[in-house]
Amino acid sequence: MSTMFEGYGTTGPAYDEMFDGGGELRPPYLRMRDSLDKMSTPELISRVEALQASYLDQGITFDIGGEERAMPLDILPRVIEMDTWTTIEKGLQQRVKALEMLLADVYDAGHVFEDGVLPRQVITTSSHFHRQAATIRPANGVRVHVSGIDLIRDNNGEFRVLEDNVRVPSGVSYVMTSRRAISSALPETIAQHRIRPVAGYPQKLLAALRAAAPAGVADPTVVVLTPGVYNGAYFEHTLLARTMGVELVEGRDLVCRRGEVMMRTTKGLAPVHVIYRRVDDEFLDPVHFRADSMLGCPGLIDAARAGNVTIANAVGNGVADDKLVYTYMPDVIRYYLDEEPVIRNVDTWRCGESEAREEVLDRLDELVLKPVDGSGGKGIVIGPRADRAELDELRAKILEDPRSWIAQPVVQLSTVPTFVDGELGPRHVDLRPFAVNDGNRVWVLPGGLTRVALGKGELIVNSSRGGGTKDTWVLAGPTGPEQQQQQQQQQQTHLPSGAVE
Helix, strand or coil: CCCHHCCCCCCCCCCCCEEECCCCHHHHHHHHHHHHHHCCCHHHHHHHHHHHHHHHHHHHHHHECCCCCECEECCEEEECCHHHHHHHHHHHHHHHHHHHHHHHHHHHHHHHHCCCCCCCCHCCCCCCCCCCCCCCCCCCCCCEEECEEEEEEEECEEEEEEECCCCCCCCHHHHHHHHHHHHHCCCHHCCCCCCEEEEECCHHHHHHHHHHCCCCCCCCCCEEEECCCCCHHHHHHHHHHHHHEEEEECCEEEEEEEEEHHHHHECCEEECCCCECCCHHCCCCCCCCCCCCCCCCCCCCHHHCCCCCCEEECCCCHHHHHHHCCCCCHHHHHHHHHHCCCCCEEECEEEECHHHHHHHHCCCCCEEEEEEHHHHHCCEEHHHHHHHHHHHHHHHHHHHHHHEEEEECCCCEEEEEEEECCCCEEEEEEEEEEEEECCCCCECCCCCCCEEEECCCCCCCCCCHCCCEEEEEEEECCCCCCHHHHHHHHHHHCCHHHHHC
């Protein structure tokens, strides 16, 4: 083990992605270790400080309770080898296809209910189920234009699906900005790797949005709809609009006239055909949802039903984010695709089922309990770390509303070397890859958002709970088209391979 990694110890039974149980280096990290060996710790600290200053200067921030903070970016990337990524890619493509078929079915014929695969009540009792979405048929059949399906790596190093995010998944802006930042912070390290690029995401997204335009619109106008500057993901909204070359609008910029959506411009009203909305369903249209909402535009739902505008992602997708629906996804994949899931779920108990509930209540101090409609790590209780009062309160909540809870074993998320407080140590991570569906192909961004829990032994990685991010390097094969393009760019610019992004 190199000097820099002396004293690096793994965390319990967790799978460390850089070192195996015997302390030997895993192959994907060989070149990174060699590069870091040539660097002193003071030099690394200097680069870390420059990296954070750069992130802050660029305004790459997130919001916690109204306080704007710089997003912590760790200087050491996570490396995923090509074969492993190929499996992830296939698994995500399969999952998105099944989710598309599920959403189309539950808001239409409901065959999945009639055939006994998924109880109708599971959908109709979901807080994200919106009858307003029934009979709205997207122009090209796509409802999940963008997905961010969270994965973890368990004790055996196997990737598992932790949850589905097909409403307004966020975080892709950090994938793009972190690659640029790490290219500057570790230029000699990134030059020694053949890394698949992530800079093409905005063009893939724009192409998918244009493909979803209403029938007969040859040159659609696409906009990004944001709640505004006080939203925690406003930085991402502005970045996506700018890199796609489309307008960033708020609800007050839109108006519906005779079933069509128009945008206010300095030259008058202009038609809008596709809205990449970053506004939750409940605030999107005050006519059909919250009447007091100032974030959306009255008439959007009726315009979508008339086929005059496409809302991406589709209204009502949130039922697929419900963690109770998640427990049925393996059966849903088998039902629609006649395939076994490529990526397995984490084992899960449904507290709404009496036998499972009894076992969960007996083992509250051993399990992780999650509210089915929670997000951002809110409401999660890790049994082994909860005191008696917390467990008693949790028990009462489960008994009062068992449908709203699931339970999972405590999975020791994999660890990756992370630079915290001046030293390297193992920290737990998850992974949110992003997939874009244009109706013909589900394209998976070769990278994804690695979220890292910065506290030693901490398992919750969300930024709202003090987590940070890492750049995710997916190693390229020898002859892939993206690699060829990357090499061509390198030759043209005379820059190191990774720096072309």
